[in-house]
Amino acid sequence: MKKNSIYLLLIFLAFAFQHLYANPSWEAVLGGTVLAPPQATSWGFVTISEGNFLNAFTEQGTVIWQKKLKSKPSQYYYINRDDFIYLVYDNKRKFALFNPSGVKLWERTITDKICEKPFSGRDDRVFISTKNNISCYGINGIRKWKLATSSANTHFELLELNDGSLLRILENTGNGNTCAIRISPYGGIIEEIQFSETVTNCYSFYQGIILIYSNGDIKCWTVKDNTTICLWTLSKQDFNSTSTQKKLIIGKGSFCIVYKKPNMSSISLCCINSTTQKKIWEKDITDLHINGKETFFYINGEFIFSSQGYSISFNETDGTIAWKKFLKEPKNHNFFTISKSGYAIYTTSDWTILGYRLYQKISSNLDCSTIKKNSYPVFPFPTKKEYPSLKTISQAFSTGDYGEQELVYKWYLEKQKELVLKDLYTQTTSKNILLDTEFPLVIAKSGTSEYNAIIATMIAKSNNSSITQHALLAASILGYDKDGKILTAIENLFSTKKNYDTPKTIICGIDAIYSICRYMGRSEFNNQGKNILMKAIANGDKNIRQYTILTFEKILNLKM
Template sequence: MNKTLCKQFFTLILFFPSIGFVFSQSTVLGTKSWQTVLSGNVLSKIEPSSYGFVVITEGRLLNAFSENGQILWQRNLGQKGSGFCVSMNGDFVYTAIDKKLSLFNTSGIALWTIETKTPIVEKPLPGWDGRLFVREKNAISSYTINGLLRFRLEVSDGLDFPLVSLNDGSLLYVQKKNLNGKSTALRISPFGAILEEIIFVDTIRSLTESKNGLVLGLENGNLAVCHVVDNLFDTKWSIKIENKRILDVFSWENNILVQFSDGSFALFDEESKEEIWQTGSITKEKIEDAIFDMEKGIFRSFSRIFVINKDGSVEKNIQVQNNSRFSGLTESGFFVEVKDDWSISAYRIALVENRLHRQSGIKTYPLPPIKASSAELYKNAPTLFQSINLFETEAELISRLRLDIKTVQNSYFFMEKPSQSFEMLALKIKTIQNAAYLGTGEPMSLYESILDRESDESILFQCLRAIQKNAYDYDMRLLLATEKRLVQRNQISDTLLEEYCYTITEICRFMGRKTFMRKGKDLLFSFLDAKYKMTVQETARECLEKIIAFEK
């Protein structure tokens, strides 16, 4: 469906004096915080993470560094070439080299590797419930957190703008196709269906996600915020900026920061569209990296690094010599400089506290209402969930699955004694089995309720097996629910205790964080007590050894 954006706009003339920006004494990088020498050239851009950064180097190595330059782990990727690496969804690291897509957890454990049909052309994009969107050459594909292919949609050639997520969770893909100077884009559901084709009022120069949807800078000088309303892409507001040409746009909490081609910057309120301040010329180069917190933003262009405070003052403006395209900023405010002599050095630019993350604004896509016709479809859910290119059929299945999850949870929360009728037992088993094939974070609340309240061991056994298929426990709710269960319940069969051991181990393996490893070892160590049978102790010991091996 074609849709032309609203052409009404306000005119804003930027003629009043800019805020006087003050440079600090530091206009050079200063003293190195640390330096290290690698085993080869850097082949990917520095990718920030909560613990430091990750980068791909020669020798097919994925390297994870702490903020102070310590190598935390190195993993062989098994394939030569430059590529992309990106840290997301709780510091999982995705790597993309040519057609090879891999997932590593925070400890560097390789969780899975798949091969796409065509080369991957940009960093993967995280979506709602843990799924991942991958832009290939002339295609967009989607994978679950445990590596299941959900869809692959062939598309026409695209421009260099990244795939972005809109306010309703749908995707926007900017096409190379241009209609009389007007950019075009496809809006795609997270299930792979093309929802509409959008025709903009002019050529797009820059875009970024925001809390309200999408910020656009257009060739004609328009600054616009667009969003999805009633399942249609529309313009929330648009203003015409005279005597200025937009070079780039950034989302900064509730505001929009605009970089102009004359090197100046201006901050706008995203709701009122009013300008808050503007600076004089800082840099005419396009920004390569930007890190924001509530008080400031750190920016890196090819030859400059500077800090803009939230009040519009410029704290630093540092010229950088021989800046590599692979250099970058870390989450805490270090500039990591990559050099041709295989060395990397770090310089403290500013202290960033509580960095504002783009993916923190991921929304849940609105699912369709449950149809009577989907009941028959739902009977084949386990088979269908293992298929690809379900498109909107997947949305229908998830809608009905959510209803079943709610029904099961209500049986625990709104009854003094949870119902154990044959019908309810059958519903619980069916719901767990269907949820196990989703490969996302959707069933976590179901599993948590079962671990907390269920008394039937056959249901608990099914639940633990389902968790082992997809142990994505991003906020440790499942591991903590397991601990609570084991502490409060004394009458647990040996077979089920062993299943708990396997589940604890798989959660620790998949998530990889040290906090998970510590908690998992504590739980398994408790099973070594003499009050447990030797079979349980032996299983716990084997699982404990696996977790210790994960940490190496």
């Protein structure tokens, strides 16, 4: 009887222990091994895999789309805040932009190997790094500039400072200390910097950048009056750590230092207020160890730590445990991430992706390392500058490689924009018809999202059909309508019956709708675009109806 009781107890304990570990909520199978960590999107996540595939999944592991690539992708890919995908492939000498539906919008070839993932700037320009060069491309794929630099230390990625300038950490050192250069987003070297110690880790931050030094200190560097200065310092004594194995997780109002205390193998945490640099809370996690396999995340006001199947989350404000989870981790997994809606995503070497539900909250924010700004402050003009015209700016935007002259162009275009807006709001466009028709076509070629609002305003406010048509043509050239303002302006235009008395305006609007739907690649844009086209079918003449139907078919053929 006693033996049977012990046997039953062992069975019960084994069963209970087994159920301490969560099983996958879903599984999906790919046509090859995943080559890099999955990256979260607003709809789920994206992976790249053997067989030259780019794959998109929902949060529940359902395949949304798969795109076959012409050559093998590298591990470098980047998804911006609007779910556009920059992918490096073909032996790291090509990169391409894909919209959220996986439609390739353009691709470019470069001579040197790309050495890190692409990086989007504030106005959606993109920066491409090789060992000895940095290049900048517009959202239209035209190169704005290329800058030769000293060899980069490829252990560190390109960093963005608080003013939008870029910091590249160099391979060469000064007396053994880390050196860097600060570059404007317009391609000029602003500063050469030598730090006082060797940098071991670095992070972009809303105040600037945070550097961890080999002596254990942590410093924040910021740009003030166009000069990089040290804003504050945390010494290792401030949080009881002599460890140099430190990492940071950037939160919304704080950052969390991850480190090892003396004579301890487990992880210690210290949460610091970003504004005051005062300690908020401190924790030791005896279940997690720094072994190179740990991962850290900040999602929805929580710091999340995961290692070897164990995940635990702490509330940012007070350090209380939000939740913890033991996962039945696949033995042959190669990559791990956490999705925005709370799934732990594992990929394995046998082509499988597994999702484990960690928590129920839904977040739209994974990255708090930088403030999401849409424009740059004023940078100093280049030493050599040429007074432009709309014609010379248009030519430069079309051919590319205009570098810091873009600063002069922006200054000139801002002056012209003031005149255009004055004409629109005073309804005196006939006085400056040449400016008011040429201006939108120039700014559409800028390769940035900076001028979206003025194009939408011109469509909405102009009472001159020629200006309206040129603004619609500009929308077709641009395609990129990140806030949906241009498409909304077109919808209002198509809702007024008298506008159908000028068929050319409607035709220009139909072309703009197609261009925006194709570029943006999102269902909400497609649905709105189709609804607008239905207005054209209902209110337009025979020619407009035929042209609208053809455009419908073009949108359907995109298979988005």
